[in-house]
Amino acid sequence: MSPVSATGTAADSEATCPPVGSAVIEVCNVIKTYVNGDTYTPALRGVSLHVEEGEFIAIMGPSGSGKSTLMNVLGLLDTPTAGSYHIRGADVSKLEEIELAEVRAREIGFVFQSFNLLPRASSIRNVVLPLIYTRVPVHERQARVEAALRAADLEESLWGKAPNQMSGGQMQRVAIARSLVNNPALILADEPTGNLDTKTGAFILKTFERLRDEGRTIVLITHEPEVAEHADRTIHIRDGLITDAETAYATDAQLAAAAQVEEPTTRPEAGDVR
Numbered sequence: 425m426s427p428v429s430a431t432g433t434a435a436d437s438e439a440t441c442p443p444v445g446s447a448v449i450e451v452c453n454v455i456k457t458y459v460n461g462d463t464y465t466p467a468l469r470g471v472s473l474h475v476e477e478g479e480f481i482a483i484m485g486p487s488g489s490g491k492s493t494l495m496n497v498l499g500l501l502d503t504p505t506a507g508s509y510h511i512r513g514a515d516v517s518k519l520e521e522i523e524l525a526e527v528r529a530r531e532i533g534f535v536f537q538s539f540n541l542l543p544r545a546s547s548i549r550n551v552v553l554p555l556i557y558t559r560v561p562v563h564e565r566q567a568r569v570e571a572a573l574r575a576a577d578l579e580e581s582l583w584g585k586a587p588n589q590m591s592g593g594q595m596q597r598v599a600i601a602r603s604l605v606n607n608p609a610l611i612l613a614d615e616p617t618g619n620l621d622t623k624t625g626a627f628i629l630k631t632f633e634r635l636r637d638e639g640r641t642i643v644l645i646t647h648e649p650e651v652a653e654h655a656d657r658t659i660h661i662r663d664g665l666i667t668d669a670e671t672a673y674a675t676d677a678q679l680a681a682a683a684q685v686e687e688p689t690t691r692p693e694a695g696d697v698r
């Protein structure tokens with residue numbers, strides 16, 4: 425018996441998802457059930473989500489709705505119980521931990537509410553670490569770190585300073601630089617302004633907007649409507665389900681494909697963009 429049927433919470437019918445294309449995120453009918461002894465907690469109950477390159481989306485929902493679980497799945501920090509997940513067309517839902525770690529380091533940049541920086545290492549040291557992990561040659565590192573710190577708007581006088589001598593907003597800029605340095609397909613931000621005052625939070629959100637304008641793909645998790653307003657579209661999650669499923673699809677072409685409707689369009693067919 426699969427854990428899904430054991431919970432009785434699976435979306436019984438298979439969701440019809442668009443054919444796999446080259447979108448940054450294609451999640452189809454993902455179920456995540458936590459199992460602790462005899463207790464099954466259905467945290468995601470059939471989530472489908474499509475995010476195109478260069479989109480900035482917000483995922484909103486009340487406490488316990490499954491936001492962090494979804495973030496962990498999207499960030500390859502946890503594997504779904506069922507369903508599929510493709511990043512830029514590659515199936516990542518069934519990878520082993522070692523492969524997951526490789527894809528995670530290369531394709532995903534994380535920004536957390538609590539910054540998760542090394543408090544006594546300099547900004548430069550914090551930002552270079554992902555490059556060391558992905559074995560970027562030494563001679564390329566400095567230029568990449570400086571470009572990331574600039575892209576995150578961290579003033580140069582703070583590059584040699586450590587986070588334990590910085591404000592929250594400055595720390596979050598170091599974290600954003602770290603998330604950018606490997607040029608990831610996707611930036612995942614979990615409540616990135618949760619520990620910041622409103623004004624500082626607004627500046628950080630402006631930086632995310634600019635990064636989106638430069639072509640970055642950003643998924644931001646929040647429970648604050650004012651934060652979600654900065655995104656191009658907002659997806660609502662409740663009790664492990666996306667409640668506005670139609671907005672989970674980015675384009676009319678994909679919506680039509682999901683509904684299995686033929687649509688005359690100038691956009692490439694899914695088969696062409698594979």
Ligand SMILES: Nc1ncnc2c1ncn2[C@@H]1O[C@H](COP(=O)(O)OP(=O)(O)OP(=O)(O)O)[C@@H](O)[C@H]1O
Nearest residue numbers: 458465466467485486487488489490491492493494
């Ligand atoms: N490791 C775990 N083991 C068992 N149940 C879990 C685990 N992590 C989360 N859950 C449960 O899964 C559901 C979704 O939790 P999740 O942390 O994803 O919610 P959330 O939307 O991020 O909430 P919050 O806004 O409070 O952070 C909740 O019912 C939670 O109790």
Ligand SMILES: [Mg+2]
Nearest residue numbers: 488491492493
């Ligand atoms: Mg959470």
